[in-house]
Amino acid sequence: MQDAMMPRSTQVHLENGALEPAAGTIVRRLSDMADHFHDQEAARALLAEDPVIYRVYMAWEADEGYAWLTGTTVIEPGRVGDEYFMTKGHFHSAQDAPEVYYTLQGEGMLLMQTRGGEPRELPLQPGAIQYIPGGWAHRAVNTGEAALIFLAVWPREAGHAYAGVSERGFPRLVVVRDGHPALVENPGFEIEAG
Ligand code: S6P
Ligand code: ZN
DSSP: OOOOOOOOOOEEOTTTOOEESOSEEEEEEGGGTGGGSSOHHHHHHHTTTOOEEEEEEEOOOOOSSSOEEEEEEEEOSOEETTEEOBOOOBBOSSTTOOEEEEEEESOEEEEEEETTOOEEEEEEOTTOEEEEOTTEEEEEEEOSSSOEEEEEEEETTOOOBOHHHHHHOOSEEEEEETTEEEEEEOTTOOOOOO
8 A cells, every 4th residue: 555645735826826836737728719709710820929828837747546636727817709718628638527617817708518419608707616427528728818717626536538529619708799708609519420
């Protein structure tokens, strides 16, 4: 039997969402995900600038056996055309693996969908806790004028299956309409055969 793992702690800097210490940081720029936005002309125009869309700060490495992973995500404010900055979104590779989101700062929308393409959306605002059951792909969208910062907690076994989402997109998009965020049907949404 392995030795007991040690208790641990990390600090969220609430003003910018960074963790200290962090076990790793992922930075996603527009060039890492330009094809995820529906307005490809706007995406190409913004590529010259290649803004950071979001950062993920991982709190710690996974332990052996049962383990929770946790990290903060910081989505910058901004849009590609009329579509707000957002995460790529993913299903978990272990299809039953759930996740919890806790929003610390900012405002936004959590987009979800089942494999069968059933959509569900929940607002993200400071203090809101969301439970994402296994089987639901999830994407966070920043609809505010400041960074959207949330903490996610998920089981080590979950893994990330990005392909399912990058091919089909989400059933709904979050776009600006008359100066306000609006959910609209995604005309490009497709569920792959099989
Ligand atoms: C992990 C959890 C989050 C996301 C992060 C970035 O299961 O859902 O930490 O990884 O918000 O999103 P994405 O879709 O690029 O992994
Ligand atoms: Zn996840």
